[in-house]
Amino acid sequence: MRLSKLVIALALICPPMVLAACGGGAAASRDSGNCTPNGAGEATATHLIKVVSDPTTLGTYVPKTVTVSAGQSIKWTFTEQSMQHSVTADDGAFDSCLQGTGFTFTVTFAKPGTYAYHCSIHAQMTGAVVVREGGA
Numbered sequence: 001m002r003l004s005k006l007v008i009a010l011a012l013i014c015p016p017m018v019l020a021a022c023g024g025g026a027a028a029s030r031d032s033g034n035c036t037p038n039g040a041g042e043a044t045a046t047h048l049i050k051v052v053s054d055p056t057t058l059g060t061y062v063p064k065t066v067t068v069s070a071g072q073s074i075k076w077t078f079t080e081q082s083m084q085h086s087v088t089a090d091d092g093a094f095d096s097c098l099q100g101t102g103f104t105f106t107v108t109f110a111k112p113g114t115y116a117y118h119c120s121i122h123a124q125m126t127g128a129v130v131v132r133e134g135g136a
């Protein structure tokens with residue numbers, strides 16, 4: 001009886017949005033489903049993209065399109081305060097999975113081409129990376 005009352009008290013103290021923090025969950029990434037991040041590296045990024053809130057589309061990438069040279073890296077920084085988003089390549093080449101504020105995700109683009117990506121839960125959130133031939 002005592003234990004169940006304690007659990008109920010904790011549930012009342014912790015609103016759903018911060019329940020994970022209250023519960024002491026250490027995981028940096030709280031994925032929905034069975035998503036496993038892939039494609040990330042530790043390279044020093046030459047280009048930065050912010051993942052931010054947007055009144056119309058819930059979230060957006062700033063800037064939405066970035067052009068880099070082959071071999072360069074992009075770092076996405078999640079600054080959204082109210083909900084999680086992902087950086088998910090349309091072809092599956094990279095996927096941050098759903099992440100919250102403070103998460104960063106760096107991808108190195110070795111081959112020229114256009115890499116479209118989106119947020120896995122907000123279809124209206126889209127972006128693209130255009131990779132040109134690397135300079136000598």
Ligand SMILES: [Cu+2]
Nearest residue numbers: 059085119122
């Ligand atoms: Cu999103």
